[in-house]
Amino acid sequence: MKKVQVGIVGGTGYTGVELLRLLANHPQSEVIAITSRSEMGVKVADMYPNLRGFYDLAFSEPDVNVLKACDVVFFATPHGVAMSMAPELTAAGVKVIDLAADFRINDLDVWSKWYGFEHTCPEMMAHVAYGMPELFREEVKKANIIANPGCYPTSILLALMPLVKADLIELSGIIADGKSGVSGAGKGASVAMLGAEMSESFKAYGVGGHRHLPEMVDKLQVLSGQDIGLTFVPHLVPMIRGMESTIYATLKQPMSQETLQDLFETTYQNEYFVDVMPAGSFPETRMAKGSNMCRMSVFVPQGGSTVVITSVIDNLVKGAAGQAVQNMNILFDLEENCGLQHVALLP
Numbered sequence: 001m002k003k004v005q006v007g008i009v010g011g012t013g014y015t016g017v018e019l020l021r022l023l024a025n026h027p028q029s030e031v032i033a034i035t036s037r038s039e040m041g042v043k044v045a046d047m048y049p050n051l052r053g054f055y056d057l058a059f060s061e062p063d064v065n066v067l068k069a070c071d072v073v074f075f076a077t078p079h080g081v082a083m084s085m086a087p088e089l090t091a092a093g094v095k096v097i098d099l100a101a102d103f104r105i106n107d108l109d110v111w112s113k114w115y116g117f118e119h120t121c122p123e124m125m126a127h128v129a130y131g132m133p134e135l136f137r138e139e140v141k142k143a144n145i146i147a148n149p150g151c152y153p154t155s156i157l158l159a160l161m162p163l164v165k166a167d168l169i170e171l172s173g174i175i176a177d178g179k180s181g182v183s184g185a186g187k188g189a190s191v192a193m194l195g196a197e198m199s200e201s202f203k204a205y206g207v208g209g210h211r212h213l214p215e216m217v218d219k220l221q222v223l224s225g226q227d228i229g230l231t232f233v234p235h236l237v238p239m240i241r242g243m244e245s246t247i248y249a250t251l252k253q254p255m256s257q258e259t260l261q262d263l264f265e266t267t268y269q270n271e272y273f274v275d276v277m278p279a280g281s282f283p284e285t286r287m288a289k290g291s292n293m294c295r296m297s298v299f300v301p302q303g304g305s306t307v308v309i310t311s312v313i314d315n316l317v318k319g320a321a322g323q324a325v326q327n328m329n330i331l332f333d334l335e336e337n338c339g340l341q342h343v344a345l346l347p
Contacts, residue, residue, distance in 0.1 A: 001028070003028055003029055003030040004028055004029040004030070004071045004072060004328065004332050004334075005029075005030055005032050005069065005070045005071045005072075006023060006029050006030060006031045006032065006033075006070060006071070006072055006073075006074065006328075007031075007032065007033040007034070007035075007066075007067045007069075007070035007072070007073040007074070008020070008031060008033070008034045008035070008073070008074045008076060009035045009062055009067070009073060009074070009075045009076065009077055009081065009082075009085070010035065010036065010075060010076040010077035010078075010081065011034040011035060011036050011044070011059060011076065012036045012038065012039050012047065012059070013076055013186060014183050014186065014316055015076040015099050015316060015320045015321050016034075016036075016076035017048050017051075018316045018317065018320065018321035018322075019074055019076060019321040019324065019325070020034070020044065020048065020051055020054075020055065021050070021051070021321075022317070022321055022322060022325050022339060022340065022342075023325065023339065024051060024054040024055070025054075025339060026325065026338065026339030027338065027339065028329075028332075028334050028338055028339070029328070029339070031055065031057065032057075032069065032070060033057075033060065033066055033067060033069070033070060034057050034059055034060070035059060035060050035061060035062040035063075035067075036059040036060075037061055037062065039059040040058075040059055040060060040061050041058055041059065041060075042058060042059050043056075043057070043058045044057045044058065044059065047059075062085070064085055064088050064089065067085070067089060067094065068088075068089065068092040068094060070094055071094065071095065071332070072094065072095040072096070072097060072328055072331065072332070073085075073089055073094055073095070073096055073097070074097045074098075074099060074324055074328075075096065075097070075098045075099060075100060075102075076099045076100075076321075077099075077100055078100060079100045079101050079102060079115055080100075080102065080115075080117065080120075081100065081102075082096060082098035082100060082102045082103070083102040083103070083119065083120050083121045083124070084120060084121075086098070086102075086103075086121060086124055086145055087121050087123075087124055090124070090127065090144045090145060095143075095144060095145075095146070095328075095331050096144065096145045096146065097131065097145075097146040097148055097324050097327055097328060097331075098145065098146065098147055098148060099148045099320055099321070099324055101115065101147075101150065101211065101215070102119075102147070103124070103125065103128045103145055103146075103147035104130065104147045104149065104150065104215045104218075105214055105215055105218050106125065106218055106222075107218065108122050108125070110214050110218070111214075114209075114211050114214055115211065124145060127143060127144040127145050128143060128144075128145045128146070128147055129142070129143035129145070129146055129147070130146075130147050130149065130219060131146040131147055131148045131149060131323060131324070131327040132149050132153075132154065132157060132158070132219075132323070133323075133326055133327065133330060133336065134158060134161070134268070134271050134273075134274060135157065135158075135161060135219070135223070137330065140327055140330045140331065141330055141331070143331070146324075146327045146331070148320070148323055148324045148327065149215070149319075149323065150211075150212045150215055150319070151180065151184055151212075151243055151313070151315040151316075151319030151320060152176075152178045152180070152210075152212040152216075152232070152234060152243070152245065152319075153212050153215050153216045153219065154294065154313060154318055154319050154323060155178065155243050155244075155245040155294060155311045155312070155313045155318075155319065156176045156178065156216055156232075156245050156247055156311065157216060157219055157220070158274060158294050158296065158311060159245060159247050159296050159309040159310075159311040160174070160220065160247060160249070160309070161223065161267070162263050162264050162267040162268075163249060163263075163307065163309075164220060164223050164224050165223060165224075165267075166263060167224070167252070168251060168252060168253075168255065168263075168307075169249040169250060169251055169252060169307065170249065170250040170251075170252060171220070171224055171226050171227065171228050171229060172227075172228075172229035173229055173231075173249070173250055174228070174229065174230045174231070174247065174248070174249045175230075175231045175233075175247070175248040175249075176216070176230060176231070176232045176233070176245060176246075176247045176248075177233055177235070177245065177246045177247070177248075178232065178233070178234045178235065178243065178244070178245045179234075179235040179236075179237045179243065179244045179245070180234060180235070180236060180237065180242075180243045180315055181237060181239040181240050181241045181242045181243065181285075181315060182198055182236065182238070182239070182240060183240050183241045183315065183316055184243070184315045184319075185236075198236060198238050199238045200238060201238060202235065202236070202237055202238065203235060203236055204233055204234070204235050205234060205235070205236060206233075206234050207233050210232060210234055212232065212234070213230065213232045216230060216232065217230055239285070241289065241314055241315055241316050242285030242286070242288070242289055242312070242313075242314060242315065243285065243312065243313050243314070243315040243319055244283070244284075244285050244310065244311070244312050245310070245311045245312075246308065246309070246310045246311075247308070247309045247310075247311070248306055248307075248308055249306070249307050250305055250306060250307075251300075251305050251306070251307050254303075254305065255300065255307075256300070256303075257279060257298075257299065257300045257303075258279070260298045260300060260307060261276075261279045261298060264276045264296070264298050272326075272336055272337040272340075273292050273293050273294060273318060273322075273326065273337070273340070274293075274294050274295075274296070275293055275294070275295045275296070276296060276297070276298075277295055277296065277297040279297075280297075281297050282297060282310065283295040283296060283297055283310055283311065283312040284312060285312050285314075286344065286345070286346060286347070287312060287344055287346075288312050288313050288314045288317075288318065288344050289314050289344050289345045289346075290314060290317065290342055290343075290344055290345040291314060291317060291318070291322075291342045291343060291344040291345075292314075292317050292318045292322035292323065292325075292326060292337075292340045292342065293313070293314075293318060293344065294311060294312070294313045294318050295311070295312050295313075296309055296310060296311040296312070297309070297310050314344075317342075322340055325339060325340055326340060
């Protein structure tokens with residue numbers, strides 16, 4: 001069987017190197033091109049010694065004609081790059097998986113408001129699937145472009161999906177409290193990300209508006225067919241990778257812990273990468289570190305009207321590169337967990 005030929009645009013950031021790590025042992029894929037304007041000519045293994053012995057590639061300048069030789073191209077790039085190349089690549093039969101936000105929001109007026117510039121290829125949106133397989137697997141199978149979800153939306157939407165689809169919660173007052181490791185901010189130099197600035201400290205940010213908020217609202221409206229009232233507050237925690245989201249919603253009618261536990265277990269019983277923990281368990285970020293797993297628990301504190309879901313992922317794997325590889329597997333009719341059977345790292 002011919003291996004899937006892979007190109008990666010923007011291979012020097014955290015999601016780019018995570019793609020390389022995951023694909024290094026993927027039995028049905030081969031990375032044949034990896035680009036970086038700033039590091040052109042540098043060997044991948046020289047920049048990332050953990051990949052010594054796995055890759056003999058060097059970074060090259062992005063060239064659409066070279067990338068057309070690929071079956072799929074991952075974009076681990078800043079917003080706006082994928083949309084500039086996607087039309088020509090898809091016209092050549094290449095599948096595009098964008099790990100940035102170019103195709104995540106259906107309403108492009110909303111997209112432009114949050115990202116600060118006009119979308120350059122609105123005609124391509126008809127060919128896009130939102131790449132969260134647990135919600136949109138059938139759409140992913142048929143798409144030419146995959147909008148890989150953001151990390152916060154992955155942890156939060158998976159936690160809310162059983163309740164929203166079953167119409168069990170009020171949609172006007174959902175609260176999502178997210179906490180992410182510093183790798184979620186990317187690899188760019190920033191004083192705020194220095195060890196002396198963020199170690200032994202914990203802060204909220206983006207309270208007045210975060211780009212992942214309209215993405216989540218957009219998908220929740222697709223799932224529910226109704227308007228959504230979501231308050232989202234992200235936080236930065238002093239760890240490198242990992243994400244925990246605690247979500248609060250009001251039940252439309254009283255439900256027992258046992259009923260909700262059964263709903264979540266039934267919803268995700270056939271999913272490779274969602275683990276509903278036993279009742280009363282508290283997922284920790286280290287339970288997902290280095291893996292493509294989302295682990296969650298559901299609670300009804302004091303048997304009241306509030307339901308609480310706590311959800312953990314590795315923001316660089318299930319929240320980025322791992323989910324992208326999961327989508328690639330679906331696109332090319334491979335086993336969905338192919339190359340993604342990594343056990344989380346402990347301690």
